[in-house]
Amino acid sequence: MRITKFEYLTPSSLEEACLVLQQHGSQAAVLAGGTDLLVKMKNPRHSHPQYVVSLKNIQGLEYIRRDKDMLRIGALTKLDAVANSEVIKTAYSSLAFAADNMATPQIRNIGTIAGNLCNAARSADMAPPLMALEALLNIVSPQGTRTIPVDSFFAGQGKNTLRSGEIVTEVVIPLPPARFALWYQKFSPRSARDIAAVGVAVALRLDSGGKCEKCRIFLGAVADTPIRAPLSEAVITGNKIDEVLAAAAGKQAVSECRPIDDNRATADYRRHIVGVVTKDAILEAYRGVVA
């Protein structure tokens, strides 16, 4: 299994990296952890980059810190660090859980949080919870910086909305307001840590009377990209959450997903599981607030 030849570039600053990426456009690929990129580069059915732009000499992109009411995670932060960060576990244990249940220890020790998003797999485990949390991505390019919500970053299976010369530098997550909880639940028929066949993230905020004030539901692995389930959210919003309501919201989510058949599950099975997992995730998020 050989990797096709390429030119290996190691810019020493973000500015230089962006310029190199802009210069080579679609012929260049960014190398962060490489756990997805190298697998693609070994696959003869994939198109291969002529230039690989390594970020290894760029300092200061690996950190997790609280900054006022935000949680800031550097783009090159390893999935293992996300899984084990006390700051993240305190704010959103479910986000740490999502990272801790991806792939294998070996992959989590190399793979990065931004890499998981940029690779843009429909099953990317970091995506649904970050989208439900209204997380933002900070992006740099030779033209300057911009910030976009994670939920507008995916453009299709394996495609993101980065423009030529752009690099994601940071994931920014608002810290939880009062009466708020996130739950991410993933289902795979082989084992919990296999690639998700279905992943559901639910972020809930209750009002002082215990009714759902706001709710964001995102479904992973059941469409070209992770998708929002607005009809399912509408079932919950403004209401007191119980089994029956959660089941109704799960049913709505089934109507909102557009799954495919693959070697992990058939589309029909995925639809069924979306209903079950969405219901469970809503109830778990609810328990997370009231407990």
Add this chain to the structure above:
Amino acid sequence: MKKTISLDVNGATYETAAEPQDTLLDVLRGNLRLTGTKKGCETGNCGACTVLFDGNAVDSCLILALEAEGHKIITIEGLADASKLHPLQQAFIKYGAIQCGYCTPGMLLSAKALLDRLPRANEEDIRKGLEGNLCRCTGYKQIVEAVEAVVRGEFK
């Protein structure tokens, strides 16, 4: 084009020439002749190529050799010291945690990374820590028992 790189493997410094597309696994086995590290799926699923990278278990098939410069690498050849086997190696032998042996180097290094982090690892921790290593002989029970024996301090 080949580049000369300097790799820190098992405490020694190796100068070797590598192509950009060579993986760390290719260079360990082909250039340095450290063939204890095994080539399995080459896609990060099986863990046969596991090495320690700054103390953490990684798949050497998914790291470019050129990216490994400046990091401390330990392969299975670096696990024992000159006079005796590592406690994990002793335990694998005693508990029959080896059948065909192909997964063993990776299993041992993943187990070492786990115990360095969690010296009191329980069975669940061990199973999770070894999740990235597949044993085609399916001898997982003995492997877990061997690691548990090291946690208990049976081997020094």
